Amino acid sequence: MTGHGPLVLVIGDKQLSSWSLRPWLLMRHMGLPFEELRLPLDTPRFAREIERYSPARRVPVLLHGDLHVWDSLAICEYVNELVRGAAWPADAAARAHARSICAEMHAGFAALRSTWSMRAATVGLEVDLPPAARSDVERVEAIWTACRERYEGGGPWLFGARFCVADAMYAPVMLRFRTYGAELGPVARRYAAHVLDDPHVADWIRGAGQEIAVEGRPESHA
Ligand SMILES: N[C@@H](CCC(=O)N[C@@H](CS)C(=O)NCC(=O)O)C(=O)O
Known part of the structure; x- marks a missing residue:
């Protein structure tokens, strides 16, 4: 229930x-x-x-x-x-793969998170990555590339036709990449463009911009 x-x-x-x-x-x-x-x-x-x-x-x-x-x-x-x-892939093997990358995101990438903190509506920031954060970026890109190579035939999301939990779990890191200008290879870049084109993602970014412009909320943590 x-x-x-x-x-x-x-x-x-x-x-x-x-x-x-x-x-x-x-x-x-x-x-x-x-x-x-x-x-x-x-x-x-x-x-x-x-x-x-x-x-x-x-x-x-x-x-x-x-x-x-x-x-x-x-x-x-x-x-x-x-x-x-319906929020996970229908196929058990794809579902296990999706759960693995979600667990990896949930428990890891601390260096990337702390160096490139999320600032959803902000672009053009330049913050150098220490080596640990650089390997986090490479690992995220490898995760996306592996998913896209395997499921690209089904559609534009990580696991094909349907948006799933994995796309949601990786969306914040996508916004970090946008803010700080991560350099990505062609496969990850295509996925990034698709996510950033998503109307719901655009809505979130718009909401973030309104908080700053209209409500005077801080753009970053003090
Ligand atoms: N593992 C938690 C982490 C949640 C978390 O750290 N949230 C932050 C905001 S993004 C928070 O509530 N911070 C408030 C505080 O630390 O006082 C989750 O996945 O929801």
Whole structure:
């Protein structure tokens, strides 16, 4: 049994919260209507209110009636339940591959994350990569290239025709690559162009720009 009632996704700033983007984008792609509740990071409001939603005191959190699901990957799994398995590839081998790269993203790439922090609406930043972060970028590119070479015949997403959890999990890193101008090979570049053309991704970037321009939210962490 799942939760009941409207779905509410608690997220952080669209400019900064890479973890929030993952389930947000997946829910958009799965066509699940949801309300967005944004708690701006590093504010007294966040400190005051987050406890209501998550014992881990972090965003994202998905609220479904009394059920609170926290952690981006756990939310993606719950979304997959709501859409009866449509959020992962249909084929078991492809699904195992997708789960492997999602686990790798969820648990790794610390050097890349800390050097190129997500700034969704910002482009043209120049920040040199230390060797560990450079190998993270190479590994992400190798992951995308392997997926595209294997599943390109089926369609433009990592696992072919359908957007899946893996595309959602790798979307934030794509925005980092856009902001800092990562140099990618042709296969990864094609995938990047497809993701950056996605209307939901564009919507998130637009939201990030509005936070900065209209609400005066900071462009980066202090
Ligand atoms: N593993 C968690 C990490 C969530 C996380 O670190 N969220 C950050 C924002 S992107 C947060 O809530 N930071 C608030 C704080 O540390 O006070 C997930 O995947 O959801």
